[in-house]
Amino acid sequence: MTTTTSVPLGTRDRLVRTASRLMQHGGYESTPVKQLAKEAEATLGSLYHFFPGGKQELAVAAIGHGDQEFAGMLAAGLASRTDPAEAVEAVAVMLAEALRDSDWRDGCPVTATALESVGRMPELQAACAEAFANWRRLVEEKLVASGLAEEESRDLALTVINTLEGAETAAQVDRSQTPLLTAGRHLARLLRSYAGTR
Amino acid sequence: MTTTTSVPLGTRDRLVRTASRLMQHGGYESTPVKQLAKEAEATLGSLYHFFPGGKQELAVAAIGHGDQEFAGMLAAGLASRTDPAEAVEAVAVMLAEALRDSDWRDGCPVTATALESVGRMPELQAACAEAFANWRRLVEEKLVASGLAEEESRDLALTVINTLEGAETAAQVDRSQTPLLTAGRHLARLLRSYAGTR
Numbered sequence: 001m002t003t004t005t006s007v008p009l010g011t012r013d014r015l016v017r018t019a020s021r022l023m024q025h026g027g028y029e030s031t032p033v034k035q036l037a038k039e040a041e042a043t044l045g046s047l048y049h050f051f052p053g054g055k056q057e058l059a060v061a062a063i064g065h066g067d068q069e070f071a072g073m074l075a076a077g078l079a080s081r082t083d084p085a086e087a088v089e090a091v092a093v094m095l096a097e098a099l100r101d102s103d104w105r106d107g108c109p110v111t112a113t114a115l116e117s118v119g120r121m122p123e124l125q126a127a128c129a130e131a132f133a134n135w136r137r138l139v140e141e142k143l144v145a146s147g148l149a150e151e152e153s154r155d156l157a158l159t160v161i162n163t164l165e166g167a168e169t170a171a172q173v174d175r176s177q178t179p180l181l182t183a184g185r186h187l188a189r190l191l192r193s194y195a196g197t198r
Numbered sequence: 199m200t201t202t203t204s205v206p207l208g209t210r211d212r213l214v215r216t217a218s219r220l221m222q223h224g225g226y227e228s229t230p231v232k233q234l235a236k237e238a239e240a241t242l243g244s245l246y247h248f249f250p251g252g253k254q255e256l257a258v259a260a261i262g263h264g265d266q267e268f269a270g271m272l273a274a275g276l277a278s279r280t281d282p283a284e285a286v287e288a289v290a291v292m293l294a295e296a297l298r299d300s301d302w303r304d305g306c307p308v309t310a311t312a313l314e315s316v317g318r319m320p321e322l323q324a325a326c327a328e329a330f331a332n333w334r335r336l337v338e339e340k341l342v343a344s345g346l347a348e349e350e351s352r353d354l355a356l357t358v359i360n361t362l363e364g365a366e367t368a369a370q371v372d373r374s375q376t377p378l379l380t381a382g383r384h385l386a387r388l389l390r391s392y393a394g395t396r
Contacts, residue, residue, distance in 0.1 A: 030314055105317050115225060116310060118302060118303065118305070119303050120223075125371060155383075158381075159381055162365040166367075167357070169313060169360070172312075173315075173326050173330060179360055182356050185353075
């Protein structure tokens with residue numbers, strides 16, 4: 001029993017991880033479902049077995065996977081420093097290094113798909129919105145823990161995530177760490193400007 | 199002679215504008231070349247006449263069109279206030295209003311395509327990089343004109359554009375003006391924090 005159930009579970013997991021990676025590298029639309037199955041070493045039949053809704057249902061699961069993966073990296077970065085300004089700058093440096101190490105390919109696992117989904121694929125759009133909201137929550141918790149007011153922390157977390165997202169896109173397109181490193185410095189400065197209001 | 203040349207010129211222009219709008223609404227990959235020609239009221243033959251390189255060559259022209267269109271809006275917003283912090287906040291408000299008025303569809307004409315192009319379509323990636331660089335230059339000029347040092351102005355312009363880009367994506371996905379309005383406030387605060395260093 002263990003053996004027979006472990007095989008399909010492995011297939012599902014491979015499908016989700018492969019979809020997540022392909023969507024990170026070019027978005028949802030650039031990934032034909034056949035290529036997806038092939039790269040996951042799965043049959044189209046097993047893809048529709050696990051995801052009766054097909055590519056879009058698989059994409060929703062893949063966004064959930066990318067959400068968790070990025071949240072793990074973000075949480076580790078934020079925990080690496082006590083001071084929230086230093087912590088956010090450390091996250092930016094981490095992202096810049098990960099991006100360069102992947103030859104500028106491993107950007108945000110959500111943004112490209114998010115933009116493709118807007119007004120066209122509501123369930124996928126909702127999954128992307130949920131991912132962004134989760135990441136903001138991690139930053140917000142860090143800011144609140146440092147003594148910043150709740151409303152200010154929520155607002156700043158929104159800008160921290162959005163600035164890092166925009167800088168990551170620019171870093172990929174320009175093949176340069178500069179946009180992320182600069183964003184990290186500016187975000188740290190912005191956060192420090194609130195230190196007196198704690 | 200005037201009549202016969204004006205028809206093909208009109209067709210080329212329609213193809214570029216249609217491609218730009220479709221790419222703004224879902225990226226490059228989601229727009230099949232046949233749909234593109236159809237929506238531009240052009241034949242596939244005329245598309246390949248004007249763009250022998252096909253969809254990708256048309257996409258490069260469409261990014262150039264989106265670049266200029268957005269640059270016009272950005273320049274107008276920046277010119278609407280003397281103070282650069284107020285000017286950048288005014289741009290954010292303008293973007294938030296344009297986005298809501300388009301039912302959250304008319305986001306950045308470049309970002310979705312930029313992310314799809316990274317490492318996969320070098321000419322398209324270069325066109326997107328050029329657009330971002332042009333927009334930064336407008337912000338940089340505004341900051342330098344206000345008396346800020348050149349290096350600081352260049353760095354800040356990078357973060358201003360990236361923050362607005364990231365906030366625009368979040369605004370679209372969340373169907374909310376908040377990300378852009380919050381980004382505008384935070385960018386104004388960041389810019390003001392440099393006022394003393396002029």
